[in-house]
Amino acid sequence: MxxxxxxxxxxxxxxxxxxxxxxxxxxxxxxxxxxxxxxxxxxxxxxxxxxxxPSEALLARMQQEAGREPAAAAGYGGVFGAPELRKALAADVRQRYGGDCAEDDVAITAGANLAAAVAFQAVARRGDAVVLPTPWYFNHEMTLSSLGVHAVPLPTEAPSYLPSPAALRKLLASRRSDSAPAIRALALVTPNNPTGAIYPPELLREFASLCREESIALILDETYRDFLLDDAKEPARPHGLFEDADWRDTLMHIHSYSKAYAIPGHRLGALIASPELLAAEGEFGPVAKALDNLQICPPRTDTQRAVAWAMQAPEHVxxxxxxxxxxxxxxxxxxxxxxxxxxxxxxxxxxxxxxxxxxxxxxxxxxxxxxxxxxxxxxxxxxxxxxxxxxxxxxxxxxxxxxxxxxxxxxxxxxxxxxxxxxxxxxxx
Amino acid sequence: MxxxxxxxxxxxxxxxxxxxxxxxxxxxxxxxxxxxxxxxxxxxxxxxxxxxxPSEALLARMQQEAGREPAAAAGYGGVFGAPELRKALAADVRQRYGGDCAEDDVAITAGANLAAAVAFQAVARRGDAVVLPTPWYFNHEMTLSSLGVHAVPLPTEAPSYLPSPAALRKLLASRRSDSAPAIRALALVTPNNPTGAIYPPELLREFASLCREESIALILDETYRDFLLDDAKEPARPHGLFEDADWRDTLMHIHSYSKAYAIPGHRLGALIASPELLAAEGEFGPVAKALDNLQICPPRTDTQRAVAWAMQAPEHVxxxxxxxxxxxxxxxxxxxxxxxxxxxxxxxxxxxxxxxxxxxxxxxxxxxxxxxxxxxxxxxxxxxxxxxxxxxxxxxxxxxxxxxxxxxxxxxxxxxxxxxxxxxxxxxx
Known part of the structure; x- marks a missing residue:
């Protein structure tokens, strides 16, 4: 003991x-x-x-990348990951969502949970609060709790399990009047874990506007977005938020490679956010600092290069x-x-x-x-x-x-x- | 912005x-x-x-492990890492330090910085304090600062750069009298970063006793211990703390594979501590909770198995x-x-x-x-x-x-x- x-x-x-x-x-x-x-x-x-x-093609590519420069891949990489993968993810966002996204907006992390942890840490510290719709994703709540940050529930209900912007507005107003902990962010998961609910683009736009108005961050965890299909079973566009010229003022987006690429053990995820949070022109943002402490660099640069290939290769798409x-x-x-x-x-x-x-x-x-x-x-x-x-x-x-x-x-x-x-x-x- | x-x-x-x-x-x-x-x-x-x-033999072994079950290795592993590696590290500690160490004491982490982060988080939260000898290892101080935990300096000086137990005792006493933040741990790095100072076993024993007496944790970062040689250029025993029957009551030990195995990009380190901090009989300790949020599992189970081999294989030793x-x-x-x-x-x-x-x-x-x-x-x-x-x-x-x-x-x-x-x-x- x-x-x-x-x-x-x-x-x-x-x-x-x-x-x-x-x-x-x-x-x-x-x-x-x-x-x-x-x-x-x-x-x-x-x-x-x-x-x-994972696909045979990706496994082969990872083997190939690992064999190509095994010694070089053993060294430290950049704190935000392999440039190839940062570029590939930015291109993927432009293609899938439309709008603007660049390498500088992307931090590759050792899994999407770590991306969420540094997103929360970037805006909240012990005594602050973050709003989570309930039912919530348990690791979000656990991460906040471990940091002493209050998870404020925003209840959702059957059958839609969609959170309500009006309810959030009311919640924010009610907390302004008393001396409750300051709310720093709203974190949404879509497609949702656990309910599977898919938040419509218009709903996400409403939340983004409300967050902007209230000067809080919108943390959007889209770990399952590759499973979002339209009625013709073609990839559906999850939302249009990246088309807003000023999305970086409000939005932090979380991406995961664990599910869509079937490589959870390789620990690869990403945080897409304002370069001010990452590293702009020699200045180190809060995310750079947090990641330098928690990961130094994401693991396995050979996997990162292979995944950068897999994001675009037609056979893997x-x-x-x-x-x-x-x-x-x-x-x-x-x-x-x-x-x-x-x-x-x-x-x-x-x-x-x-x-x-x-x-x-x-x-x-x-x-x-x-x-x-x-x-x-x-x-x-x-x-x-x-x-x-x-x-x-x-x-x-x-x-x-x-x-x-x-x-x-x-x-x-x-x-x-x-x-x-x-x-x-x-x-x- | x-x-x-x-x-x-x-x-x-x-x-x-x-x-x-x-x-x-x-x-x-x-x-x-x-x-x-x-x-x-x-x-x-x-x-x-x-x-x-890295050694040719380790590179070959990693390739081999990656090829053996590439698909299986892509899946999630246990939150504390591959059993092979946990066992190998426990055996290594018994052999190198003497004393008692078991698989249940070992959590494999995505790098030693993450091990330090969860060790700090296990004992301290915003407003608490941790003592670091100065000059300190910057990521220790940055991690504490990012969590709002005060890093209390314990100055050391040329030529020895050894911290003084008497000075620590005085520091602890002086802070008891006023309303200063509660000190939760002392974190030492030996061989030291940046000074290279090697803390003698007797000094470490004194600090361990003092920490135990004061009910604070002793976090011992031994990232560079494989470079510790005696006068005959044979491996030197870093200290005898693991021989204390009750070492788990006070000691948290940090191990790194980045330097000794030359694989920093693979992100492998470890925290060795009381199983109460990890997971004992279905209960989840603070380290299990923190790691579930931050890493889920350490990356690349194939690397873990290869390193488990490398810890013991005579050619790699x-x-x-x-x-x-x-x-x-x-x-x-x-x-x-x-x-x-x-x-x-x-x-x-x-x-x-x-x-x-x-x-x-x-x-x-x-x-x-x-x-x-x-x-x-x-x-x-x-x-x-x-x-x-x-x-x-x-x-x-x-x-x-x-x-x-x-x-x-x-x-x-x-x-x-x-x-x-x-x-x-x-x-x-």
Whole structure:
């Protein structure tokens, strides 16, 4: 037992949900309560992680890049990452969103969570506040909590789970009158984790205007944007904010390579923001300082170069699009599989990109208990809604589960209904 | 210009020195003031970075590991890293230091800076304080500053640059009486950056006892410990603290793979600390929470497995030892090269492992100006002493420069005296 004092903010920070779900998964089939369930493989729908491997082409390219200059790649890189990748991402933003984005706006980070952490740190310190729609992405809330920054909930509801600009305006006004902590930013995740909700471009524009008006930052986490398709199953434009000439005054955009490129272990994400936050003409902005402390440089310059290639190579662009289409089909299948379970009290509230947000039948039983029991009894691993909401305010969240439909193939997913059927009438506690 | 408010703690945090030195280096030979200097290559003695490549054997092993399961390696790993590497590091500590260390004590991090950041965060939050001997390692001070944690200087002096337990005791007592921020930890770097000072085992033991008595953590950054040789040029034991049965109550140890394995770009370091800080029996400690936010998992599981091999493989153990011996010879050469310059006012104050701490002849000229001018005029890139000391208290630091002697080969290092000779009698400002 340490003889020194621990940081109370970290003590008060929630436990990481994904390792916890991993621990629950380990109880199956040992604690399975139904013989039929014991025969089935584990159905892990908890972590938002690609169920497929990276493309053969990207793996080959990474090998090639690693072999090209293995010794050089072992050295330090720039604090904002490989120039090739910064350029490729800026070009991708121009092409996908329209508008203006340049290498100087891009900081490559060791994963999108680190991008979010430095975005939060750039604007908020202990005692400040950041608004998060609830249900929220747990690592956002945990990062804020670990820094002693208040996460102020902006509730959203079924069926749309869209946050309301009017509600934000009211919230900001109500806090101006009392001596509440200063709100420094609004952080949105679209497509959303956990609800899968996709925020319409007009809604994002409204939030951007409101943030600008209120002089707070809009932190937009678009980790899942490659899975955004239009009705013709072609890539959809997520929003037009980059077309505003002054987007850098308000917007900080978070990008991830973990899901769309299926390389979470390589730790690559990015923060796109005003060069003033990064490094302009020899001056070092807050993001440069934070990243110099936390990453020095993002890992694996060979991966960065390979990914810079993959962002533009037609064969890999179509690989990503195909994965997005497969996922869209799996989402449709998921809805179909769940529909007959409505009579048992199951209901898909919302779904998009990687996630579905689902109401379970055990009203009154906390979602953590339901999630733990689902894993142990029938080998279905999901995350409890409570992990995405403020402690205490569990009324709605207690009734819901986050299902990550990207992890598993169609065949395995088809075993879901029979497992849930096994729990018909079972009392969980 | 962002329309939102920036974090004042990060605004007050110093600029990253290494990118700044890179900018100075870029002014050579364009701004060289001596024709002879213009003919010479750049002599970069600024960043603490290996001047040699990783071993062929390690490069081959990394390629092999990357090829073995490239797809699997692309997935998420555990928050504390690959089990192979955690085990290998624990075994290495038992073998090198004696005493007890197990896999559960080890968290692999995306670089040693991140290990330091989470160690600081585990015990201190905004308004708390951590003691750093001065001159300090700038990223330690920057990390604390970015978190709003006070870095309390514990001054050290030539020729030993060893911190004094009596001075620390006095400092702690003086702060108890007033309402100063609570001191949560003492962070030491040995072999030291920037002075190269090597803290004797007995001194470290005294500090450990004092920290335990005062209920504060002892954070021991031993990034350069593989360069620690005894008189027979065999590996020296850095200290015996791991032999204390209760070391986990006080000690947090930081390890780096960047220097000893010459793979800084791969971002691998480690924090060794009480399992209570990591994750004990399903409970998540503060370090687990912080790392889940900042790294999720350390990058490149293939590198981790290759390094786990390299820690123990005899051919690679001897490669590391040879590099340490070469560096010891270069240190001797550096002393020899600098001796004739004493008549010009140059003096090597202290040197060990990677670094030498050197007094320059321009009294009254700030060390930043001297460093910038050395780069521009004669292509010698070093870091100013001021970067390692509190702002304002520059009397001593203004007179000193940190020289990283690991970066360059012997032949290039031999060009140092003639360059410094060129500046004889030159007035720098």
């Amino acid at each position: 340490p003889a020194y004092t621990l940081n109370a903010d970290l003590a008060a920070t929630a436990a990481p949900p994904v390792p916890l779900a991993r621990a629950w998964a380990a109880t199956f089939p040992g604690k399975a309560t139904h013989a039929e369930a014991r025969e089935l493989p584990l159905l892990n729908l908890a972590q938002g992680v690609p169920g497929h491997l 179509s690989w990503r699009l195909n994965k997005a289409r497969e996922l869209a089909e799996r989402r449709t299948l998921f809805y179909e599989l769940m529909r007959p379970l409505e009579e048992l009290g199951w209901r898909v509230e919302s779904a998009g990109a990687y996630y579905a947000y689902v109401a379970h039948p055990w009203s009154g039983t906390p979602s953590e208990v339901v999630a733990e029991q689902l894993a142990a009894r029938v080998g279905v691993v999901v995350l409890p809604g409570a992990f995405f909401s403020p402690r205490g305010s569990t009324e709605d969240a207690a009734q819901r589960l986050r299902v990550s439909i990207a992890n598993v193939d169609e065949e395995l997913l088809r075993t879901l209904p029979q497992r849930l059927q096994l729990l018909k009438g079972v009392h969980l506690q | 962002p329309a939102y408010t920036l974090n004042a703690d990060l605004a007050a945090t110093a600029a990253p020195p290494v990118p700044l030195a890179r900018a100075w280096a870029a002014t050579f030979p364009g701004k060289a003031t001596h024709a002879e200097a213009r003919e010479l290559p750049l002599l970069n003695l600024a960043q603490g970075v290996p001047g040699h490549l 001897s490669w590391r030892l040879n590099k340490a011996r070469e560096l010891a010879e270069r240190r001797t050469l550096f002393y020899e090269l600098m001796r004739p310059l004493e008549e010009l006012g140059w003096r090597v104050e202290s040197a060990g492992a990677y670094y030498a701490y050197v007094a320059h002849p321009w009294s009254g000229t700030p060390s930043e100006v001297v460093a910038e001018q050395l780069a521009a005029r004669v292509g010698v890139v070093v870091l100013p002493g001021a970067f390692f000391s509190p702002r304002g208290s520059t009397e001593d630091a203004a007179q000193r420069l940190r020289v990283s002697i690991a970066n360059v080969d012997e032949e290039l290092l031999r060009t140092l005296p003639q360059r410094l000779q060129l500046l004889k009698g030159v007035h720098l400002q």
